[in-house]
Amino acid sequence: MRKGKVGCFDFAFVDADKDNYINYHEPLLKLVKVGGVIAFDNTLWFGSVALAEDDEKFNDPIMGPIKQNGYDAIKKLNIFLANDPRIESTLLSIGDGVTLCRRKY
Numbered sequence: 001m002r003k004g005k006v007g008c009f010d011f012a013f014v015d016a017d018k019d020n021y022i023n024y025h026e027p028l029l030k031l032v033k034v035g036g037v038i039a040f041d042n043t044l045w046f047g048s049v050a051l052a053e054d055d056e057k058f059n060d061p062i063m064g065p066i067k068q069n070g071y072d073a074i075k076k077l078n079i080f081l082a083n084d085p086r087i088e089s090t091l092l093s094i095g096d097g098v099t100l101c102r103r104k105y
């Protein structure tokens with residue numbers, strides 16, 4: 001952004017540092033052009049974010065490390081993106097989940 005690249009990019013792909021995904025959204029929304037797409041990988045977080053907290057699978061010990069790392073960040077991101085009026089978004093249930101966000105304005 002310091003180099004004046006605002007509104008220049010067609011596409012951004014985010015695939016690291018899950019705790020900061022939500023913080024990357026704001027600058028990326030400025031960097032992509034209107035109609036451009038931001039993709040966030042791993043937004044199903046091994047399916048955990050789609051499970052109710054009283055679900056047997058959610059409480060399986062195998063979910064322990066998944067819930068300790070990334071779960072809160074991805075859950076918060078998904079809620080934020082679903083309610084951000086500046087984008088159209090959809091969570092594709094392929095792989096570990098990919099959320100596509102199209103900048104509307």
Ligand SMILES: C[S@@+](CC[C@H](N)C(=O)[O-])C[C@H]1O[C@@H](n2cnc3c(N)ncnc32)[C@H](O)[C@@H]1O
Pocket residue numbers: 015016017
């Ligand atoms: C899941 S891989 C991404 C692979 C990439 N999408 C590809 O297809 O080649 C995540 C990568 O981001 C790097 N990484 C993790 N945390 C990072 C951070 N905070 N800043 C920059 N890179 C980071 C990791 O070292 C790893 O190489």
